[in-house]
Amino acid sequence: MPGEALILVENLSVPFDRRVWQECATLRDAGWGVHVICPQGTNRDTEAEVTVDGVHILRYPLRAATGGPAGYLQEYGSALWHTFRLARKLGRIDVVHACNPPDLLFLVALRLKRRGAKFIFDQHDLCPELYLSRFGRGEDFLYRAVCALERRTYRAADVVIATNESYKEVAVTRGGKSPDDVFVVRSAPVVERFHRVPVEPELKKGKPHLLAYLGVMGPQDGVDYALRALACLRDELGRTDWHAVFIGSGDAFDDMVALSGELGLGEQVEFTGRIPDEDLLRYLSAADVCLSPDPLNPLNDVSTMNKIMEYMAMSRPIVSFALREARVSAGEAALYAKADDEPEFAKLIAHLLDSPEDREKMGELGRARVAGALSWENSQKALLAAYAAAVR
Template identity: 80%
Template structure:
């Protein structure tokens, strides 16, 4: 019978973390008693304790890192201390389910394993690749430390949950996990969050077309590539307005860059906005942008923005990344990796072809409502949990 599960998250609050919240509600619906330990949000999820839909959430204060690796060491140290503190308060559990980054939560999992818990490692990011892609420091001492922490996390885990087949391959090859102990639980948009509303032409600021970017703005997310591509597009045509929805470490730098390259009149930065406003922009958009450049992390990662664009039946322009193609298929046009000129040309190509935009959008929507829907992921998630039999042995897939 289902028991008590504790989910550990460090980089987002819950239920703001959509993937983790989907996992929580799936496990709850399957009969598990679900607890979550996560940081408090700044504008939402601010309460230290909350019970939402029978899921018990324990939150701690956390100041996000600024600057380089030293800032992250301070953030992660604080998060780890609070997580240990709150895990003791929650008490014994049957399963501890740790979501990375960082690859430090195995330390809490080890403590709980000594009390009889099983450890599920939910690998949201490949942290060694994230380090290489974010800091551009090469394989230095910190990189080797990051790799060591990943190895220890794999070693401690009874089961690994991977977000796609590329991550699963890493868990088996680099992590040394048995194939039957690694489950692919793909992230999927909450389709109830993405329901089209009538387009609002005024969002286009007097232009015929609206381009939209949705997502985090960090060093590895490619917003600078998108802006430079739009500067190239502006040289050929000015019949578009672009909106960038989201925030992150490089938000201010991207606003500054847009001014430097002469896009102030063409580009709007909204920051994070409520879901209702997000849906208004996406419903009005003609083309959506996924400018994540080719790097060690992006090539093998599933981009949430792509899934969300498809949920809204929008055509996409992306760089040619392995997992971008797996997710979007024919719902996107692909520029050669990091080629801003071709990226801008593909945007223009779609702006000139409304029938193709409609066809691609419908294909993408069918994918997220069919083979890429969360209901497909729930099967793998519950299989990972159901595999723990009373004797403590994992029965495999």
């Protein structure tokens, strides 16, 4: 029978974290009492304690890391202390559901397990691969420490939730989990929330075409690759018939704005920061091509990109680098450049700009994928099966 679930999140506020919020709503609708501990947002999700649509949320102040690994140690240490503090305010918990990164939240789960709770590890990122991809320091002492924390987390977990089959394979092989205890809950948009609105030509700033990027802007997210590809599109292919919008934020945001200026793209590239959902729908409805420029690295190759799923929900064609899980997600809804090949990325953008029929067909295929096999409805079933396995 459903009981009380506590979801722990460190890297985004809730409900802003769409995946976690969808999980909260699914559990609530299935009869679970749902509590969340997460950081406070800056422009939204600022209340320290609030109940939203029946979900009880406790939030703590957190300063995002700056600099190298030392900054993240400070951030994660603060988050862990606040999470322990807020967890003490709650009564009986039947399932503690920890979303990484970091792979430190198992420490909170262990305390609750001693009181009878079961522990579900929701692995949003492979932290060893994230470390290698973000810092470029190789397999040093900190890398080995990250691997040890991941092993401890796997060991403590009664059930693991993976975002795709690649992550499940890691949980089984590296984590030593039984395949029966690992459930694939793919990140998928609720397609009803993503709907086309009338195109506003003014968003294209007087150009025939609009290109769009949506997502986090961190060192490993490839916004720099996209900007250099756009410079190739202009300088090598002679295309100036486009305007580009980059939606989102992150710790590389200022650097990407600066790089845009260095490349002479200031007049053709717009950075919006984070925007409300209604504005997101306006931009994506007007976009002719959407960009998924994540470069090949140990993390990106095996990760499901939320931006790809949301582009498909909006029936938008995509240009991506040829990453394993990008192909699994997008299928024929995307064109794929060789990994990290910026000139080829630019050529594929140009091809789609000249091919409205291809754009239309790819958009329809993408929408069908997220409404069918990759739908959140299927992920809901897997999520509830994971909870049933944890409390059996």
